[in-house]
Structure formats: structure tokens, C-alpha cells
Amino acid sequence: MKKELASIVYQIWPRSFKDSNGDGIGDLGGIIEKLDYLQTLNVDYIWLSPVYVSGNVDYGYDIDDYYNIQPEYGTLEQFDNLLSEAKKRGIGIIMDMVANHTSSSHEWFKQALESPDSPYRDYYFFRKGKNGKEPNNWISLFGGSGWTKVSENEYVLTMFAPQQVDLNWENPNVRDGIADIMKFWLRRGVAGFRYDVINIISKKAGLPDKNPHKKGYQFADDYINSLPRAFDFMEEVMGKVREEFELFTVGEGMLLTQEAAMRYSRCDDPLFDMMFQFDLALIDCGPLGKYDFRKFYHWTIKEFKTIVRKWQMDMQNRNYWMANYLSNHDQPRHISHYGNDKKYRVESAKAWAMFNFTLRGTPFLYQGEEIGMTDCKLEMDEWKDIEAITDYKVLQTMMKLPAFIARKVIQKKTRDNARTPVQWSDAAFAGFSTVKPWIKLNPNYLDINVENQENDSQSVLNFYRNLTGFYKAHPVLTFGRWTEILSDHPQIIAYVREDDSEKLQIIINLSSKPVTFSLDEIEGKDVLTTHTDGAPWNHKMVFAPYEGRIRELSKH
Ligand code: NOJ
Ligand code: CA
Secondary structure: OOHHHOOOEEEEOHHHOOOOOOOOOOOHHHHHHOHHHHHOOOOOEEEEOOOEEEOOOOOOOOEEEEEEEOOOOOOHHHHHHHHHHHHHOOOEEEEEEOOOEEEOOOHHHHHHHHOOOOHHHHHEOEEEOEOOEOOOOEEOOOOOEOEEEEEOOEEEEOOOOOOEEEEOOOOHHHHHHHHHHHHHHHHHOOOEEEEOOHHHOOOOOOOOOOOOOOOOOEOOHHHOOOOHHHHHHHHHHHHHHHHHOOOEEEEEOOOOOHHHHHHHOEOOOOOOOEEEOOOOOOOOOOOOOOOOOOOOOOOOHHHHHHHHHHHHHHHHHHOEOEEEOOOOOOOOOHHHHOOOOOOOHHHHHHHHHHHHOOOOOEEEEEOOHHHOOOOOOOOHHHOOOHHHHHHHHHHHHOOOOOHHHHHHHHHHHOHHHHOOOOOOOOOHHHHOOOOOOOOOOOHHHHOOOHHHHHOOOOOHHHHHHHHHHHHHHOOHHHHOEEEEEOOOOOOEEEEEEEOOOOEEEEEEEOOOOOEEEEOOOOOOEEEEEOOOOOOOOOOEEEEOOOOEEEEEOOOO
């Protein structure tokens, strides 16, 4: 298997990482300043959320120009500088490839709008309305209709915001256009790409109504999700790119099934080296996704383990590869979501980190998680996230929620939770900037910040450093067999990772209560632990809340 799979990837959402020129907005200069810091976390790659020219409706995921850098973030020259400074430190840069849609200010779309005869019309899905309504009943993934009106009785398909226009991948010029963009950045020296919602680039032929007998907008689900042509299109494009370049690739799969994962990232012939799936992130949601809150915050560790087992076993048995993560720019902070962001913030941050770095697959971490950043309560007039703002209305109109409950749901789930500035120190504006940042700063920065944790050997930050170092030194954690133990235990997740030369046992209490469990094997030595005062190994064991240990067992 490709050795790059044993890498650590750190995701940067640039707007909130570090501001270097005092305008309250994170930028490339800020990233360059922090490369030494990232090196201390044993990072191999940085996945950079979009830094291309964008109108910021969806903060970079609505791209106006794929061939230039957003002026707020810097220049192409600075980008080249970032590449070479990162390279000096053994770090590769992975760009975000947003290929399902361009923004409505992109040149292709502007040309398409200008004239009905423009060849660019066929780059998108322009359709006439039906009986005074949208061409079909698909719901946008940000809520509301999946169509945006462009003239009297004419619409264009926009599956996210109205300013994000879906590309028609049936058109070979679209495919070549995307391949050219990738080549441009690879020529500059980027290491690879993360492919945004890449399994929805093909839409069901004819764009028919979904559930035509039902009222209201319908989730198009199997009409857009992992269709065979999405795979074929990308295979063609990647084929062209790979003729010239070797690259690191990770695809984002929306509602990815295991069947689809197996096609996209099979180890023997991968289209992408690995895929992301969202089952854990959506553990407390209904079938309509993140704001479908019917089980809101009532999930059990047993359910969590079932999801983990399902993916770990399947990727192992059927030989495909996945990216593991707990946080990203689209989800609330994982300490607040799965862990305990109050009494056991430090302990739960360490426990969940240990979990993420000991699974089969390639571990990703997201800016700020290495210091245990938490959700931040934003009042309505502080919301920046278009998804949250749109869904606040949808929850009230379509799901008939009273406004105050809708507001609470949004506050729990909004992507803004993950997008508050990284807390570098307890200085003014958390050392993120010298002026008020573009988005609310989490007031807990006085307590939770990088500087505080630098010199504390027991800090979350230093735990991440030890853990990532340990991960790099033990390839068994990447490639070894994953075998679960204590599978019925309601609070503990535990497994063994084993290859020809090593056998590591990982036992983690994922709950805020002490636990007891029985063990057959009590020989072996702890090699990494979340707590310094753990009890000696015994047939009857007690673990403190969020205690986790990696133990080396002898191979007999
Ligand atoms: C997934 C990205 O991660 C998210 O931030 C974005 O809003 C959508 N794709 C649309 O590009
Ligand atoms: Ca700036």
C-alpha cells in the first residue's frame, strides 16, 4: 500500500486560522507564520480549504476564479512562498477542488447568462419552469428550492446556495476545464486535492421530480448521489491528470454508502486515495441530514461503536481506504458534540484524539482541535454561515418548529461553531489578529489557547504532539489489522491493532463516568496514556472518565 496513507493531514480553514496584516481576516501570511508550529504536530500535509477568488457567500466554496488567490488571503506569489516554506518543513499542500459548482460570478456562468447561444449555456443546467414553478421539486442542500430563477420562466440548478451553480459534467469541456485547473496548481507544486462533494457531480438523466406524488421540495438523494457516471467522469479527469502528475487525493462523499466507498477508494486501483464519510457526524440526526434533529443529542456510545465497527471492518475486509476525522469546517467542534466541553474538556479532548489516531485509515485534524477548542454560542445577528441562516427559515416553514427552538437547533449545529478564530494566546483578539476578527471570538480564549498549553506538559496540545509522534513511529496504527474487543461494553471502545511486528491494544472510556471492565490479558506495557495516574493492569480494571491507554502486547 502507498506509504502516503500513513500521513497526518491538518485542515486549515484560512479565514479563521491566523491574520498577518491586521484586517481581522486570516490569510496566507498567517499560515506561513505558523508552519513551524504545524511541524511540531508532525503534520505531513495541510489541506487548505478554498483560497481561490470567491464572493464569500459560502466562504470560498463559491469560486469566481480558480486561477487566482482571494485578495483577502494574499497573492499567487505568496502562495508560491507558502508552498516552498512548507516544503522545507516536509509539509505538502492539498488544495480544495470544488468541482460540483462554480459561483454565479465565474466567467463561464457570466458568459452563459449573456447570450442564449453561448456555448457556456451547456456548462450548467438551464431549464424552463413547469406550470409556473421550478423545473423539478428537488430541495437544495442548504434548504429551499434547488433552482434559481435567471429570467422569466427560466431557472438554473443550484443544489447549494443560489450563487453556487451546478456544473453539467456531461459536457466534455467542463471535464477538461476542471482537469486544467488541477494541472495548473500541480504545476505550481501542490501535493494534491480534496474533492468537494465529489459523488454528486452527476445528476439523474432528465432531472425528474423526486417522489412526484409528495407535496413540497424533496431531497433528491439517489437522483444525485454516487451515480455511476459521477465515477466515470472523475475517472476520465483523473486519468488525464495522472498522465502528468502523482498526487495525494481525498474525496468528500455526501451520504456515502460502503458500496460507493469501495468503488471510489479501493486500495488496489483507487480513483481517490481515500474518502470521507459522515456517519459519525450525523449520529444524532434524521435522514434529512444535519438539521434533522429528531434524535438531537440522544445518541449512545453503543450506536457510535456500531458505526465505527461497520466502517473499520468493511474497509478492512473489502480493501478500501478511508480518511478519519472528528472535526472539520462543516461540523460543530467535536469536544462539544461527542465529548464534554466543561468538566472534562481536557480529558475528553485527549480520549477522542487517541481514538482518531488509532483507527485504520488516515487521520485528519482540524485547526484548533489540538488545543481542545469548543463550540461558541453565537447570537442570531452574529451568524455568518449561509447554511445556518437558510436552515433557520426552513426549520420554521417546512418543519414547523417554533422560532426559539429553531434558533437553538441552529446554535448547536451551525458551522460557525468550527469557524471562530484559532485561539493563539490570551492577548487581545486571542493573538489571531490585532483588530476585531471578522467573526465572533470564543470568549474562552483567555483560558483555552496555544500559548497557555505550550509549556504545560499535560496540555491537550502536548498530548497531540506525543500522539502524532507516536502515530508516525508505528505504522501498525495505519495498516495493521483492526480487531475489536469489549464490543458490548456500553462506555468503552477498545480494539487491537496488529501487524507482523507489533501488537497494540487501545482501550478508551468514551464516557464521563468511571467504568469497570474485565480483561483476560494483563501483561503488557502502557506506551501512551491520557492520564498519568492510571491503575495497574488487573483482571478487573477501573478507568477514570475519558481515560484511554495504548498498551503494547507481546506477540506470541
Ligand atoms: C462541502 C464543503 O465542505 C462545504 O463547506 C460546502 O458548503 C459544500 N461542500 C458546498 O461546496
Ligand atoms: Ca488578513
